[in-house]
Amino acid sequence: MNAARTIARLGLQEAVRRRVFVVVAALTVAYVVLYGLGTWQAYRAVDMNAGGTALAGVEPKIVAGATLLGLNMFGTLFLGTILAVFLTLGAVRGDADRGLLQPILVRPVSRATVLAARFAAAAIVCGAYVIVVFLIATVTTYALGGWWPDRIVAPAIELAGAVALLCAISLAGSVFLASTANGIAVFMVFGAGLVAGLLGQIGEALGSDTLQTVAKTASWILPFEALYQAALAAITTDTVGFTRLAIDLGPFGGATDFGPLLWPYALLYLGIVGVVAVRGFAARDL
Amino acid sequence: MLELRAVPPALAVTDLRKRYARIEALRGVDLEVAPGELFGLLGPNGAGKSTLVKIACGLVRPSGGSAEIAGAPAGSPAAHASLGYLAELFRFPDWLTADELLALHQSLSASPGGPAERAELLELVGLSEAADRRVSAMSKGMQQRLGIAQAMVGSPRLLLLDEPTSALDPAGRRTVRRLLEELRSRGVAVLLNSHLLSEVELVCDRVAIISRGEVVAAGSPRELSRAGGIEVETASGTRVFETASRDDAPAIVRALVAAGEEIYGVRVLTSSLEDAYLEAVGEAAS
Numbered sequence: 427m428n429a430a431r432t433i434a435r436l437g438l439q440e441a442v443r444r445r446v447f448v449v450v451a452a453l454t455v456a457y458v459v460l461y462g463l464g465t466w467q468a469y470r471a472v473d474m475n476a477g478g479t480a481l482a483g484v485e486p487k488i489v490a491g492a493t494l495l496g497l498n499m500f501g502t503l504f505l506g507t508i509l510a511v512f513l514t515l516g517a518v519r520g521d522a523d524r525g526l527l528q529p530i531l532v533r534p535v536s537r538a539t540v541l542a543a544r545f546a547a548a549a550i551v552c553g554a555y556v557i558v559v560f561l562i563a564t565v566t567t568y569a570l571g572g573w574w575p576d577r578i579v580a581p582a583i584e585l586a587g588a589v590a591l592l593c594a595i596s597l598a599g600s601v602f603l604a605s606t607a608n609g610i611a612v613f614m615v616f617g618a619g620l621v622a623g624l625l626g627q628i629g630e631a632l633g634s635d636t637l638q639t640v641a642k643t644a645s646w647i648l649p650f651e652a653l654y655q656a657a658l659a660a661i662t663t664d665t666v667g668f669t670r671l672a673i674d675l676g677p678f679g680g681a682t683d684f685g686p687l688l689w690p691y692a693l694l695y696l697g698i699v700g701v702v703a704v705r706g707f708a709a710r711d712l
Numbered sequence: 713m714l715e716l717r718a719v720p721p722a723l724a725v726t727d728l729r730k731r732y733a734r735i736e737a738l739r740g741v742d743l744e745v746a747p748g749e750l751f752g753l754l755g756p757n758g759a760g761k762s763t764l765v766k767i768a769c770g771l772v773r774p775s776g777g778s779a780e781i782a783g784a785p786a787g788s789p790a791a792h793a794s795l796g797y798l799a800e801l802f803r804f805p806d807w808l809t810a811d812e813l814l815a816l817h818q819s820l821s822a823s824p825g826g827p828a829e830r831a832e833l834l835e836l837v838g839l840s841e842a843a844d845r846r847v848s849a850m851s852k853g854m855q856q857r858l859g860i861a862q863a864m865v866g867s868p869r870l871l872l873l874d875e876p877t878s879a880l881d882p883a884g885r886r887t888v889r890r891l892l893e894e895l896r897s898r899g900v901a902v903l904l905n906s907h908l909l910s911e912v913e914l915v916c917d918r919v920a921i922i923s924r925g926e927v928v929a930a931g932s933p934r935e936l937s938r939a940g941g942i943e944v945e946t947a948s949g950t951r952v953f954e955t956a957s958r959d960d961a962p963a964i965v966r967a968l969v970a971a972g973e974e975i976y977g978v979r980v981l982t983s984s985l986e987d988a989y990l991e992a993v994g995e996a997a998s
């Protein structure tokens with residue numbers, strides 16, 4: 427346990443040294459400021475349009491809030507993914523190629539412990555990061571527009587789960603791929619997940635069952651996307667009527683709630699990725 | 713009644729084989745390093761020395777045969793707990809100070825030594841004054857000495873040192889030689905993989921010469937450095953008795969004096985370890 431803590435701390439110290447956190451913090455401040463400005467302008471437009479051309483039965487403030495927060499969740503997941511990738515992309519092959527890993531592995535510390543420690547460190551940091559940014563955006567949306575999402579805790583945890591899965595995928599990739607190739611591969615996998623989600627929303631808008639089936643299947647294959655979709659769905663889960671319809675037609679509407687099996691499946695997926703990574707690492711000559 | 717158990721060798725390698733795709737790096741190597749023995753491993757580049765050391769460390773899996781550290785299979789936690797390792801190409805987290813690096817390895821190896829062990833190790837390698845200096849601010853030679861100190865954390869029974877003096881100046885090499893002698897007096901076995909034959913000849917109890925994945929010669933440096941004749945300086949010039957050994961010197965001198973020669977000097981000629989090495993490697997290569 428002590429060795430695992432030491433390895434986890436070492437991984438985070440490396441990230442601090444490489445100024446990963448400084449870059450992410452600066453980007454996050456810029457992002458939050460931009461989000462605040464955008465939200466302020468959006469609600470100004472909603473207020474100026476009050477009593478104007480809004481459709482009967484549609485609550486413009488809810489539609490604006492849900493769309494803005496949905497946009498924020500997309501941005502937060504993207505930033506969280508960047509952090510996850512940079513914390514893990516060279517954890518095995520990258521560090522081994524640089525000669526950093528061998529002195530650690532000749533200690534009485536199993537390779538599985540090394541992987542678990544690196545995963546725990548990255549998942550905790552990235553999970554906490556997306557939760558904090560999501561909560562800041564939620565409070566900002568309420569402060570400027572007076573709208574709270576229908577659920578707050580569940581989507582925050584689902585976003586954290588999504589980045590934890592991406593940490594695991596990136597860490598497993600670092601066993602088999604060199605750092606640059608792994609970083610590219612993880613971002614492509616992340617992009618594939620997002621495309622699957624967009625396909626589902628297009629399918630929902632067009633009423634295409636085939637597109638929705640393709641999107642759902644892809645989301646089960648890449649469950650970080652399913653968790654993100656579930657988080658999106660949760661923020662307007664109690665919203666009904668024409669307002670619901672208006673949200674569904676927006677760019678972040680029509681998200682699928684994957685039901686109660688999603689979390690057990692995501693944990694199983696995490697376990698499978700972990701087993702693949704551990705077995706791959708055990709078989710690797712350094 | 714006390715039960716006496718034989719102390720297992722610090723390192724026992726039996727019919728060790730390693731194949732990388734089409735390349736056979738080790739072809740059935742047998743060797744044994746006794747507790748407290750300084751054992752030199754010599755051989756040209758690509759002979760399989762580093763592969764052997766990495767298998768002993770558990771960093772590389774053998775294709776056949778076995779390697780045991782203090783009676784435990786190489787790669788097992790018990791084996792890791794009994795060894796210290798300095799790789800030929802190593803790198804330490806350069807943001808750590810010398811003291812922090814040793815503390816990191818104390819934590820990984822669960823060494824209870826604390827600050828006293830760290831101070832002692834830094835003193836042994838002549839880095840007491842650099843305890844608070846970051847690795848990034850150290851010369852390559854200092855890093856190599858720090859690497860040796862790192863390998864000694866936790867009082868291992870076997871040290872595997874892969875080219876530990878390659879970046880050291882003559883003074884640094886002398887420090888390491890004294891350190892190796894100190895380790896021998898403490899009962900620590902050392903497997904020294906080095907290109908510097910003179911160094912190996914000076915400190916090692918036994919030597920194995922590896923070429924093309926096989927042990928082609930083994931023994932003490934004296935055994936490998938065979939007799940090369942007697943050279944006698946006389947008034948009529950220098951006379952060489954090529955087949956004579958050290959034990960023949962008195963008889964030769966008596967015979968020359970009886971024959972009326974005046975003797976100015978007698979020298980026993982031996983072939984150096986370098987000659988033995990070149991002969992063994994040359995024979996293996998031809």
